[in-house]
Amino acid sequence: xxxxxxxxxxxxxxxxxxxxxxxxxxxxxxxxxxxxxxxxxxxxxxxxxxxxxxxxxxxxxxxxxxxxxxxxxxxxxxxxxxxxxxxxxxxxxxxxxxxxxxxxxxxxxxxxxxxxxxxxxxxxxxxxxxxxxxxxxxxxxxxxxxxxxxxxxxxxxxxxxxxxxxxxxxxxxxxxxxxxxxxxxxxxxxxxxxxxxxxxxxxxxxxxxxxxxxxxxxxxxxxxxxxxxxxxxxxxxxxxxxxxxxxxxxxxxxxxxxxxxxxxxxxxxxxxxxxxx
Numbered sequence: 498x499x500x501x502x503x504x505x506x507x508x509x510x511x512x513x514x515x516x517x518x519x520x521x522x523x524x525x526x527x528x529x530x531x532x533x534x535x536x537x538x539x540x541x542x543x544x545x546x547x548x549x550x551x552x553x554x555x556x557x558x559x560x561x562x563x564x565x566x567x568x569x570x571x572x573x574x575x576x577x578x579x580x581x582x583x584x585x586x587x588x589x590x591x592x593x594x595x596x597x598x599x600x601x602x603x604x605x606x607x608x609x610x611x612x613x614x615x616x617x618x619x620x621x622x623x624x625x626x627x628x629x630x631x632x633x634x635x636x637x638x639x640x641x642x643x644x645x646x647x648x649x650x651x652x653x654x655x656x657x658x659x660x661x662x663x664x665x666x667x668x669x670x671x672x673x674x675x676x677x678x679x680x681x682x683x684x685x686x687x688x689x690x691x692x693x694x695x696x697x698x699x700x701x702x703x704x705x706x707x708x709x710x711x712x713x714x715x716x717x718x719x720x721x722x723x724x725x726x727x728x729x730x731x732x733x734x735x736x737x738x739x740x741x742x743x744x745x746x747x748x749x750x751x752x753x754x755x756x757x758x759x760x761x762x763x764x765x766x767x768x769x770x771x772x773x774x
Contacts, residue, residue: 584630591635592617594757595624598749601763603630607671612740613747614674614696616640616726618667621719623696623728625736634736637711639699639727641667642720646752646760653693657723665723668692669752669760676741686737688726688748696726696748698733 584599591599595617602608608628615624616638623638648668652660674696675687685695701707710718711729728737740746752760 582630584626584632586632589624589632589635591622591624592620594619594751595622597763597766598751598757598761599624599626599630601758601761602747602749608747611744611746613749616667616748616750618669618751618753619716621716623726625740627740633740634732636728636732636736637719639707639711639719639722641665641722641724644720644753646754648692648694648724652724653689653691660723667722667724667726667750668694669750671761672748672750674741674746674748676745677743680738680741686733686741686746688750692724694724694726696728696733696737698730699727 582600582603584596584603586596586599595615598615602613608626610628612625612627612633615626616622617624618640621638621640622635624635625633627633642665643663645666646669648666649664652664672688672694675690680686685697688694688696699707699711705721707721707727710721711727713719749761751757757763758766
């Protein structure tokens with residue numbers, strides 16, 4: 498946003514001659530159109546009181562103008578700072594809900610100053626951001642076969658074969674992902690150990706065609722797991738391990754049964770959505 502510069506043609510330096518020492522002040526070294534403020538022009542017939550008033554105006558006016566200009570510049574700078582808090586997606590396509598949550602996380606500092614992940618279940622796509630909200634990578638993802646946002650109690654204690662189809666859900670929510678040594682020593686980026694929920698490189702059980710499904714443009718083809726989030730092996734061993742090698746991260750799993758803004762309690766949605774930038 499560019500602020501228009503204001504020009505105030507109030508002052509002009511005297512031409513010709515030198516300024517007497519005893520009158521080297523604003524009223525004698527500069528000419529001001531006092532009629533703008535007093536309805537009179539400065540001249541030799543002015544009374545001492547009038548001349549004193551005009552000198553005060555001449556002294557304070559530049560300070561007032563400078564203050565107003567400084568305040569206007571500050572307002573523009575603050576607006577620019579607000580704009581900078583929006584997530585940067587580059588040329589990556591992302592849904593409105595993803596942009597809403599990314600921008601809100603930055604503005605509210607909900608991500609606690611660490612890198613964060615957003616999973617768009619409807620589009621079956623995962624996004625990884627650095628702590629400043631810059632997109633570091635995006636990849637297709639496989640997720641729970643069942644549609645839903647709420648996990649079932651105790652499902653994390655069941656073996657995979659004992660999880661019924663309707664409970665194979667990737668639950669929506671905000672989670673703390675375990676990075677650092679937890680990720681370095683294992684195959685999983687744990688989101689909820691109790692629920693058995695993690696992000697990991699794609700696995701390919703017999704008959705499930707996961708390697709085919711993960712590259713399919715149809716989001717419905719990506720619904721196959723017991724609840725965990727599968728991403729391409731190269732993406733997991735590259736982006737995920739690099740970003741979270743020394744830190745935990747915040748993970749947002751977006752809902753598919755209601756708007757993300759409603760689920761996360763985000764207000765002022767229209768003013769915080771990132772453009773496709």
